Every structure is written in structure tokens, then in C-alpha cells.
Amino acid sequence: MKNSSAILKFGLLLFSIANFAQEAPKPAPSTERNPDKFKQMYDLLATPNMYRTASGAPGPEYYQQQADYKINVELDDKNTKLYGEETITYTNNAKESLDYLWLQLDQNQQARKSLSPLVNGEKTEPAMGVQGFSRKYLEEKFDGGFNIEHVKDAAGKPMQYSINQTMMRIELPKVLKYKEKITFSIKWWYNINNYLLDGGRSGYEHFDKDGNNLYILAQFYPRMAVYNDVEGWQNQQFWGSGEFTLPFGNFEVNITVPADHIMEATGTLLNRQEVFTPAQLSRLALAEKTFDKPVVVVTQQEAEAAEKGFSDKKKTWKFKAENVRDFGIATSRKFIYDAMAVKLNDKTAMAVSVYPKEGNPLWGEYSTRAVAHTLKSYSSHTFDYPYPKAVSVHAQDQGMEYPMICWNWGRPDADGKYTDRVKNGMISVIVHEVGHNYFPMIVNSDERQWTWMDEGLNSFMEYMALMEWDPNFPADRGPAKNIVPYMSGDQKGLEPIMSNSESIRQFGNNAYGKPAAGLNILRETIMGRELFDYAFKTYANRWKFKHPTPEDFFRTMEDASAFDLDWFWRGWFYTTDYNDIGVKEVKKFFVSNEPTKEVEEFMKKRRRRNSNAGPMVYMVADGSEDFKPEMNKPFQIKDYQALDEYVNKTFSAEEKAKLKDPKYFYQVTFDKPGGLVMPIIVELTFEDGTTEIQKFPAQIWRMNDKEVSRTFATQKAITKIVLDPKLETADIDTTNNNWPKVEVKSKFD
Numbered sequence: 001m002k003n004s005s006a007i008l009k010f011g012l013l014l015f016s017i018a019n020f021a022q023e024a025p026k027p028a029p030s031t032e033r034n035p036d037k038f039k040q041m042y043d044l045l046a047t048p049n050m051y052r053t054a055s056g057a058p059g060p061e062y063y064q065q066q067a068d069y070k071i072n073v074e075l076d077d078k079n080t081k082l083y084g085e086e087t088i089t090y091t092n093n094a095k096e097s098l099d100y101l102w103l104q105l106d107q108n109q110q111a112r113k114s115l116s117p118l119v120n121g122e123k124t125e126p127a128m129g130v131q132g133f134s135r136k137y138l139e140e141k142f143d144g145g146f147n148i149e150h151v152k153d154a155a156g157k158p159m160q161y162s163i164n165q166t167m168m169r170i171e172l173p174k175v176l177k178y179k180e181k182i183t184f185s186i187k188w189w190y191n192i193n194n195y196l197l198d199g200g201r202s203g204y205e206h207f208d209k210d211g212n213n214l215y216i217l218a219q220f221y222p223r224m225a226v227y228n229d230v231e232g233w234q235n236q237q238f239w240g241s242g243e244f245t246l247p248f249g250n251f252e253v254n255i256t257v258p259a260d261h262i263m264e265a266t267g268t269l270l271n272r273q274e275v276f277t278p279a280q281l282s283r284l285a286l287a288e289k290t291f292d293k294p295v296v297v298v299t300q301q302e303a304e305a306a307e308k309g310f311s312d313k314k315k316t317w318k319f320k321a322e323n324v325r326d327f328g329i330a331t332s333r334k335f336i337y338d339a340m341a342v343k344l345n346d347k348t349a350m351a352v353s354v355y356p357k358e359g360n361p362l363w364g365e366y367s368t369r370a371v372a373h374t375l376k377s378y379s380s381h382t383f384d385y386p387y388p389k390a391v392s393v394h395a396q397d398q399g400m401e402y403p404m405i406c407w408n409w410g411r412p413d414a415d416g417k418y419t420d421r422v423k424n425g426m427i428s429v430i431v432h433e434v435g436h437n438y439f440p441m442i443v444n445s446d447e448r449q450w451t452w453m454d455e456g457l458n459s460f461m462e463y464m465a466l467m468e469w470d471p472n473f474p475a476d477r478g479p480a481k482n483i484v485p486y487m488s489g490d491q492k493g494l495e496p497i498m499s500n501s502e503s504i505r506q507f508g509n510n511a512y513g514k515p516a517a518g519l520n521i522l523r524e525t526i527m528g529r530e531l532f533d534y535a536f537k538t539y540a541n542r543w544k545f546k547h548p549t550p551e552d553f554f555r556t557m558e559d560a561s562a563f564d565l566d567w568f569w570r571g572w573f574y575t576t577d578y579n580d581i582g583v584k585e586v587k588k589f590f591v592s593n594e595p596t597k598e599v600e601e602f603m604k605k606r607r608r609r610n611s612n613a614g615p616m617v618y619m620v621a622d623g624s625e626d627f628k629p630e631m632n633k634p635f636q637i638k639d640y641q642a643l644d645e646y647v648n649k650t651f652s653a654e655e656k657a658k659l660k661d662p663k664y665f666y667q668v669t670f671d672k673p674g675g676l677v678m679p680i681i682v683e684l685t686f687e688d689g690t691t692e693i694q695k696f697p698a699q700i701w702r703m704n705d706k707e708v709s710r711t712f713a714t715q716k717a718i719t720k721i722v723l724d725p726k727l728e729t730a731d732i733d734t735t736n737n738n739w740p741k742v743e744v745k746s747k748f749d
Contacts, residue, residue: 037567037570037571037677037701037702037705038566038567038677038699038702039566039570040566041554041566041569041570044570044574045551045554045555046230046549046551048555049061049229051063051229052229052549052551052552053555054555055555055556055559056539056542056551056552056553056554056555056556056557056558056559057542057552057556057559058542058543058546061095061229062229062546063093063094063095063229064093064228064247064248064546064547065090065091065092065093065094065224065226065227065228065247066090066091066093066247066248066249067088067089067090067091067223067224067246067247067248067249068088068089068090068091068249068250068251069086069087069088069221069249069250069251069252069253069327070086070087070251070252070253071084071085071086071087071221071251071252071253071254071327072084072085072086072253072254072256073085073220073221073253073254073255073256073329074255074256074257074314075215075217075255075256075257075258075331077213077257077258077261080191080192080194080204080213081189081190081191081192082189082190082192082217082220083188083189084187084188084189084220084221085185085186085187085188086185086186086221086222087183087184087185088183088184088185088186088224089181089182089183090176090181090182090183090184090224091179091180091181092176092177092178092179092180092181092182093178093179094178094227094229095178096178097175097176097177097178098172098175098176098227099172099175100169100170100171100172101169101170101172101176101182101224102167102168102169102170102224102225102227102233102235103167103168103169103170103186103222103223103224103225104166104167104168104219104222104223104224104225104238104244104246105145105146105163105165105166105167105168105222106166106219106223106238106244107144107145107146107190107219107220108144108145108146108163108165108166108238109144109145109166109200109238109239109240110142110144110145110190110193110198110200111143111144111145112141112142112143112144112145113145114144114145114165115165116238116239116240119239119502135197142191142193142197142198143191144190144191144193144198145190146188146189146190146222147188147189147190148161148163148168148186148187148188148222149187149188149189150185150186150187151170151184151185151186152184152185152186153173153182153183153184154182154183154184154185159171159173159184164237165237166237166238167225167235167237168222170184186221186222188221188222190220192204192215192217194206195216195397195398196396196397201218201219201398201400202216202217202218202219202220202328202400202407203215203216203217204216205395205396207334207356207358210307210308210334211310212307212332212333212334213332214330214332214334214335214356214395215329215330215331215332216328216329216330216393216395216398216400216407217328217329217330217331218326218327218328218329218400218402219244220329221327223244223246223326224246224247224249225245225246225247226245226246226247226446226547227247228547230547230549234446234448234449236448236449238448239502240502241451241501241502241504241507242447242448242449242451242500242501242502243447243448243451243454243501244326244447244448245440245444245445245446245447245448245449245547246325246326246444247325248323248324248325248444248545249323249324249325250320250321250322250323250324251266251267251319251320251321251322251324251327252318252319252320253265253266253267253318253319253320253321253327253329254316254317254318254319255316255317255318255319255329255331256314256315256316256317257314257315257316257317257331258310258311258312258313258314258315258333259311259313259314259315260306260309260310260311260333261306261315261331261332261333261335262298262303262306262331262332262333262335262337262354263275263317263329263330263331263335264329264330264331264335264337264352264354264391264393264405265317265319265327265328265329265330265405266319266321266324266326266327266328266329266402266403266404266405267319267320267321267324267327267404268319268320268321268388268389269317269318269319270318270319270320271316271317271318272284274315274316275315275317276297276298280297280298280302280337283295283296283297284297284339287338287339287340287341287350288339288341288350289341290340290341291340291341291342291343292340293340293369294338294339294340294351294353294364294368294369295338295339295340296336296337296338296364297337297338297339298335298336298337299336300336300357300360302336303333303334303335303336303356303357304357306333306334307333307334309333310333311333317331321403321404323386323545324387324403324404324441325403325441325444326402326403326441327402327403328402328403328404328405328406329405330354330391330393330395330405330407332356334356334357335354335355335356336354336355336356336357336359336360336363336364337352337353337354338352338353338364338367338368339351339352339353339368340368340369340372342371342372342375342376342385344375344376344379344384344385345379345384346384347384347385347386349375349385349387349388349389349390350388350389350390351368351369351371351372351375351389351390351392352368352371352389352390352391352392353367353368353371353391353392353393353394354391354392354393354394355367355393355394356394358394358411358412359394359410359411359412360412360416361412361416362410362411362412362418362422362423362426363394363410363426366423366426366427366430367392367394367408367426367430368392370392370426370427370430370431370434370469371390371391371392371430371434373431373465373468373469374390374430374431374434374435374465375390375434377431377461377464377465377468377469378435378437378438378461378465381461381464381533381536381537381540382438382443382461382536382537382540382541382544383438383442383537383540383541383544385437385438386442386544387403387404387437388404389404390404390405390406390434390437391404391405391406392406392408392430392433392434393405393406393407393408394407394408394409394410394411395407395408395409396409396411397409399429399432399433400433401433401434401436401437401441402441403437403441404437406430406433406434406436407433408426408429408430408433409425409426409429410422410423410425410426410427410429410430424473424474427466427469427473428462428466428475428476431462431465431466431469432458432459432462435458435461435462435465436454436458438458438461438540439453439454439457439458439461440453440454442544442545443457443539443540443543443544443546443548444543444545444546444547444548445547445548445549446547446549447501448501449500449501450498450501450549450550451501451504451507451511452497452498452510452511452512452514452515452573453548453550453553455511455512455515456497456511456512456514456515456516456518456519457515457519457553459477459478459512459513459515459516460478460515460516460519460520462475462477462478462516463475463477463478463479463516463520464478466478476513477512477513477516477517478516478517478520479517479520479727480517480520480521480525480727480728480729480730481727481730482513482517483509483513483514483517483730484730484731484732486506486509486510486513486514487514487576487578487579487730487732488578488732488733489506491576493505493506494506494510494576495510495576496573496574496575496576497510497511497514497515497518497572497573497574498550498573498574514572515573517730518568518572518573519536521678521728521729521730522557522565522568523536524728525679525681525695525728525729526563526565526568526679526697526698527561527563527565531561531562531563532557532561534560534561535556535557535558535559535560535561535563536557538556538559538560539552539553539556539557539560542556543556550573554569567677567698567699568698571675571676571677572676575675575676577674577675577676578674578675578676578730578732579674579676579678579729579730579731579732580672580673580674580731580732580733580736581670581671581672581674581678581680581723581724581729581731581737582670582671582672582673582723582733582736582737583668583669583670583721583723583736583737583738583739584669584670584671584707585668585669586666586667586668586669586721586739587621587622587623587666587667587669588621588622588664588665588666589619589620589621589622589665589666589667589711590619590620590622590627590631590632590633590635590665591617591618591619591620591635591639591640591643591665592618592619592620592626592631593618593640593641593642594618595616595618596618596620596624596625596626597625597626598620598621598624598625598626599618599619599620599626615642615643615645615646616642617640617642617643619665621667634663634664635662635663635664635665636663647659660713661715662713662714662715663714663715663716663717664713664714664715664716664717664718665711665712665713665714666711666712666714666718667709667710667711667712668682668709668710668711668712668721668739669707669708669709670707670708670709670710670723671706671707671736672701672705672706672707672708673733673736674731674732674733677698677701677705678698678729678730678731679695679696679697679698679700679729680695680696680700680708680710680723681693681694681695681696681723681724681725681726681728681729682694682695682696682710682712682721682722682723683721683722683723683725684712684714684718684720684721685718685719685720685721685722686714686716686717686718686719687716687717687718687719688716690716692714693725694712696710720738720739720740721738721739722737722738723737723738724737
């Protein structure tokens with residue numbers, strides 16, 4: 001203890017004097033100091049309560065509603081229509097009573113009278129394709145949207161309801177009290193959209209060569225809206241960007257399609273013997289025991305034969321899913337089907353792909369392997385995948401997710417050739433969409449309001465999974481440097497991440513890229529992987545199968561790590577500020593036995609001229625009035641009498657051998673033109689070519705938001721200083737990151 005204490009005192013004395021070129025500490029001018037950047041976020045976060053605690057965990061009074069469905073649907077392939085009837089059992093777990101129920105009718109965005117196309121500005125395009133011009137100005141708009149035939153109670157009596165665009169309110173004959181249930185049924189039909197022509201997150205693709213359709217069916221049934229402690233009914237309209245938020249429940253779904261179709265859907269298939277051939281059943285059983293490669297269950301030869309059949313017979317596929325928030329279906333006579341088993345600790349899940357021959361050879365080679373890899377990667381960072389399967393469906397120009405099933409793009413040329421760009425894009429989208437099983441299908445955030453809570457978190461997880469797939473994978477989102485072009489753009493075109501989904505202009509950068517980059521900065525630079533991973537896993541496990549808010553995420557990340565991150569959330573999520581830190585000035589200092597005029601002025605300001613501090617060590621800045629050429633030499637303790645006497649008197653020979661032996665002293669002043677606070681990462685390059693990296697927490701800016709200085713005592717002369725050498729902090733201007741300053745060549749040069 002004596003040894004460490006003496007070294008500490010020596011270091012404090014030396015470095016306090018070494019910084020004399022800075023004025024004595026005093027309150028910084030109001031234009032420089034900005035304590036709001038480190039202020040706690042009480043002004044931005046909801047007040048903790050018994051539903052959601054200050055730690056970010058669900059509180060003792062937390063509740064969520066339950067919606068259970070029994071659904072029968074039939075596909076009219078010839079006329080591209082879907083007919084359905086459902087029975088919903090809704091359980092009120094809120095202690096308040098409900099006067100009415102709200103359901104989502106998202107297909108109504110496709111209705112002729114939909115207001116969705118009218119909410120965006122539109123300019124006349126100077127050139128349009130003939131088909132596009134015809135569809136826009138000449139042809140009648142697609143006649144989509146739900147046609148509700150009836151809403152009845154459990155006794156078969158009509159229930160009163162009203163429809164407001166994409167939302168339907170059902171009036172209750174009496175209030176639904178705490179822990180009470182109500183059962184009612186709805187019958188409907190709608191025209192299925194060709195999503196390549198009419199847009200949409202589901203629908204069908206038509207193949208002209210063989211006359212077949214490939215269906216990806218979602219939002220195909222009236223779905224219960226969320227009712228919670230945060231805002232009551234989440235009944236915001238579906239305008240197209242803000243996706244979906246739904247309560248959990250159990251599903252029993254019977255889907256009738258042409259007999260020659262192959263299908264996948266959310267849940268466990270209950271009647272596989274009725275829908276697969278004996279040979280296919282045998283292959284499926286083999287796939288369930290095969291962990292190293294996909295097993296083809298429905299072959300390309302079988303799919304090509306089915307393409308020609310156009311059976312007029314029907315077949316019903318029966319699925320059951322427990323504790324899911326939604327249901328998706330993919331069906332076509334064109335489908336090839338392959339699968340493999342995935343081991344996740346004590347669980348086994350199936351990775352599955354369905355795709356037409358147009359997807360091969362790319363899909364047969366990579367899709368199911370990418371699904372399996374995603375389940376392993378995401379599970380390692382959150383929780384073991386709880387569902388029995390994850391399905392990747394090949395759908396042109398699509399990327400959309402539902403529990404246990406998702407649609408993914410990535411198609412080779414007609415001759416089966418593909419570029420690395422197509423391959424990597426396909427792998428990326430499969431990892432991303434399968435990953436959505438975790439966020440938001442299980443950690444069930446409000447996508448209608450906070451896109452970043454599922455897309456941003458999932459893009460971050462996708463980046464980690466892609467790096468585990470291939471450390472050299474060309475990932476677009478995740479690395480901090482990739483978000484620089486967006487953050488350095490015109491502020492008039494930017495919104496904070498904490499913006500409503502429908503109010504974001506640069507949707508991909510704002511809701512996907514910037515949150516992913518921010519989380520990567522937290523993990524790699526600010527918190528470190530161990531603390532970050534523990535906190536992130538805590539959040540995922542606290543809120544799996546529940547409805548978290550942004551506050552729950554922010555608070556959990558701090559609660560589980562002992563990291564005060566309010567400054568980060570405030571800057572990165574609630575503003576459009578950017579990071580820009582530079583090297584303003586570097587001064588070299590030399591030790592002196594005699595005080596200089598500058599030192600005397602410093603001592604006066606510190607009121608230490610008549611103090612009992614004892615013998616002093618004096619520092620002289622290179623180039624100052626008191627600097628003498630003979631001072632320009634490496635520091636040695638023996639050359640300075642007072643210091644040499646102190647060391648010899650204070651330390652034993654063994655202790656002296658452990659003392660640091662600095663030779664050079666550099667005061668580096670960093671300035672911060674950018675509004676964000678960030679850690680300072682400094683790479684020092686020495687005269688022998690070796691390097692050293694030092695990091696300073698973001699809190700270094702708390703007393704002065706404009707500039708701050710640090711003194712570096714080194715054994716070797718510094719020849720170069722570089723800030724953020726690995727581009728970890730999204731610094732938008734690296735031209736001021738170097739000392740000596742590096743001349744940037746013009747485009748002409």
C-alpha cells in the first residue's frame with residue numbers, strides 16, 4: 001500500500017504541473033458547457049410504475065391480453081380470392097373493464113377507397129413505363145380490402161360493428177370485466193393482390209411461363225389489436241410503413257388449397273400423412289434427424305410435375321401454434337421443400353425452406369443453412385429459439401416476417417447464374433427476416449409506433465450473425481462508419497430515431513442502420529462485449545412473450561450493466577446530432593529545475609506560491625517564451641535534483657524499479673465541432689513505428705463541450721496521433737483526426 005500510494009502522489013504532482021498550460025479549473029462559459037447532455041432522462045422517459053419498473057423489468061401489476069383463434073380459410077386459386085371464417089376468444093387481463101374491442105383490417109389498405117395512397121405528396125414523373133402509366137392513370141384501381149359478411153356472438157347473434165379504414169370496432173353487449181372472456185366469429189373474403197403490381201407485404205406472384213401462382217398470405221384475417229397499460233388500445237391506422245403490433249394467443253388454422261399445392265405456415269402441421277406422399281414423409285423423417293445439411297423433402301422433379309397439373313381437387317392443411325402473435329401462410333404447386341434439424345442446447349428446431357425451381361441452385365445451397373445459422377447465432381445472444389421450426393419462403397422482391405415463417409428475395413438469372421451481390425443479399429435478408437422471430441415476434445415491441453425497436457435491434461443482431469457466418473461478409477448495416485453518410489447529411493432531411501414510423505423520410509437509415517450502428521458502438525467501444533451482452537440478454541429474457549417499450553430497453557441496458565447511458569440514448573436516439581472530434585493542438589513539454597514566468601503565473605492563480613507543497617517539478621512548453629534549446633532532451637529523474645532526492649528518499653530500490661520511466665510529455669487538446677458526445681479513442685505512433693491505443697470515456701466532455709486536453713507521458717517520442725483509427729464512433733469528418741495534419745487530396749489530384 002505504501003508503494004502504490006507513493007507512486008500515486010508522485011503521479012498526481014507531476015501531471016497536475018504538466019497541465020499548467022491550461023488555465024486553472026473554473027466554470028466554463030455557458031456556450032461551452034452543456035450539462036444537459038449528461039442530464040438524467042427523467043424529462044424524456046415515462047415515469048416508472050407497478051406495470052413497468054425503474055429497472056426496466058415488468059412490474060408486479062404487468063398484464064397483457066390474450067387472443068385465441070380458430071380459423072378456416074379456403075384459397076380460390078383460379079380467381080385469386082381468399083375466403084375465411086374465424087372464431088376469436090378474447091381474454092381481458094386488464095383490471096379495467098372494456099366497452100368495445102378493436103381489430104385490425106390491414107388488407108383494407110388495398111381497398112379502392114383506401115386513404116393510404118393520399119397521405120404522401122406526389123410530383124409528375126418526367127418519364128414512366130407504359131405499364132406503369134396505364135396502371136396509374138388509365139386502369140381501374142385494384143379492388144382489395146376485406147369484405148366482412150358477418151360478425152356474430154357465441155350464440156350466433158349479429159354484433160354491432162363499425163369500420164374506420166384499417167380498424168374495426170366491435171360493440172360489446174355488456175362491459176368485459178377483468179379476467180372475463182368473450183367469444184365471437186367473423187366471416188370475410190377478399191381479392192388477393194398481385195404484390196409485384198399492386199404492392200403489399202403479402203399476396204401472390206404470377207409465373208407467366210407455367211401459369212402458376214406463388215402465394216404468401218399474411219394479414220389475411222381480422223386480427224385483434226393490442227390493449228395495454230401504456231396507451232390503452234393501439235388502434236393507429238396502417239398507412240404502410242408502421243408495421244404491426246399484436247397480442248399473443250393460440251391458433252388452430254385449417255387451410256384448404258388445390259390438392260397439388262405444397263404449403264408451409266406458422267405452427268405445427270397436424271396432418272402430414274394426409275398432405276405428403278409416403279416418399280416425402282420418409283424424407284421428412286430423415287430431415288428431422290439430420291443436423292449437418294438440408295434434406296430435400298419435395299424434390300424439384302416433383303415440383304415441376306405438379307406445376308403442370310392444376311388439380312381441381314382440394315386438400316386441407318391443419319396447423320396449430322401456441323403462444324404466437326400472428327400467422328402466415330405460403331402455398332404453391334411450384335414449391336420445392338427442404339429441411340434440416342438444428343440443435344439448441346436441450347431443444348431441437350427445424351430449419352425449412354420452400355422455393356420454386358426459379359430459386360435454384362442458389363436456394364437449395366444456402367437458404368436452409370442460413371436459417372439454421374440464424375437460429376444458433378440469435379439464440380446464443382438472447383434465448384434458445386422456443387418454436388418448433390423456422391421457415392424461409394422464396395418470394396420475389398419480398399422481405400417480411402411472421403412467427404416461424406418469412407418471405408425472402410434473391411433470385412438467380414433465368415439460366416441459374418447469380419452474382420456474389422445476389423447471393424450475399426439473399427443470405428442477409430434470410431438472416432434478417434428469420435431473426436425477426438426474436439424481435440418482434442417474441443420480444444413483442446410496438447412496430448406501429450417504434451420501428452427501431454424491431455428493425456434496429458434486429459439489424460444489429462443480423463450484423464453479429466453475418467460476422468459469425470463470415471468475418472469478411474460485406475454487411476451494409478452495423479459498422480459505425482457505414483452510418484456516417486446519413487448522419488452527416490442535411491439536418492433538414494433527418495429525424496431522431498425516436499420518431500413515429502410514418503414520419504420517417506430515410507426509413508432504412510433511420511430505423512435500421514442508425515440503431516444498429518449505435519448498438520454496435522455500445523458493444524464494441526463504450527460498454528465492452530461482456531457487459532453489453534449480459535445486459536442485452538437480460539432485456540431479451542425479461543421481455544420475451546411480452547410487450548416492451550423503449551424505456552424498458554433503455555433502463556434494462558443500464559440496470560444490468562451499471563453503465564450510465566442516458567447521455568448516449570439522449571444524443572443518439574432523441575436528436576439528429578452527429579459526432580465530430582478532432583485534434584486541435586499538440587504541445588510538447590520539458591521538465592525544468594527552475595520555475596518560468598508562465599509557471600509563476602500559474603502558481604499565483606492556484607494560490608500555491610506560499611503553500612507548503614515543498615519542492616516542485618516545473619514543465620516548460622516547447623516554443624514558449626521560457627523554452628531553451630538545451631531543454632530539448634528526454635526526461636531522466638537523475639537530472640532534476642529535487643525530484644531525484646524525493647524518489648531516493650521515498651522508495652526502496654525494489655520500489656524504484658517499479659516506477660514508470662516517461663521520457664516525453666505531450667499535451668493534446670481535442671476539440672468537438674459535432675454535437676454528440678463520444679469516447680475519445682487515441683492511437684499514438686512512436687518513432688520506432690510501434691503504436692498504442694488509449695481510450696477516454698465520453699464523460700470527459702462533461703465540463704466542457706467544446707474542447708478538452710490530456711497529457712501523455714511516454715517512453716518514446718510520438719510521431720503521429722490519430723483519433724478513432726478503426727472508425728468506431730461514426731465520426732463524420734476524419735480530416736481533423738490526425739497530427740500532424742494530413743493533407744487531403746482534392747478530387748482533381
